[in-house]
Amino acid sequence: DSGVTQTPKHLITATGQRVTLRCSPRSGDLSVYWYQQSLDQGLQFLIQYYNGEERAKGNILERFSAQQFPDLHSELNLSSLELGDSALYFCASSVDPSPSTDTQYFGPGTRLTVL
């Protein structure tokens, strides 16, 4: 157990809908990263927050957004869902904002299925 928690574990929804995924980082970690893992694309970095502020942006679609709250938990909002959004969504956390100086600890993931 990495100490990072994600809810829900599974989510099944329909195209066009909106969902929110939640991540609680390890105690003391200020940085949260979001990744999307699909079979054909591997692990894709979406976005990073550090101490409440957006720090880095990856291949995140405009239909997706995220935020980090004062208690440091983070939410990833996915809207106008398409079939291709079906994937495993991981969050990871670390103390430092740079991945090159601090280990990222991954949560168990949320499996999203869009029907």
Place this chain on the structure above:
Amino acid sequence: GENVEQHPSTLSVQEGDSAVIKCTYSDSASNYFPWYKQELGKRPQLIIDIRSNVGEKKDQRIAVTLNKTAKHFSLHITETQPEDSAVYFCAPYYGNNRLAFGKGNQVVVIP
């Protein structure tokens, strides 16, 4: 841009043999090179990493070697065991606070 390739995509080895998987990257400015292991249905976990001022690093049965000139780094697993069966991802650091994950190598250890 980021161009990270891992070869071979799938590697089957007999238990007790060694496994080597290679990661090729394109950004000569990369200075941090981690390997993550993801067992079936589980989260990715960092297993070993190396920085650009070091050529090789070992941790028990695993080692990572770096060739900055050729822009590749490799994961070596010796005396493979069934619990080594997993997908292994390299994720060189490309700056801008991001790791660029490769598509993974599936390692299957045959008992």
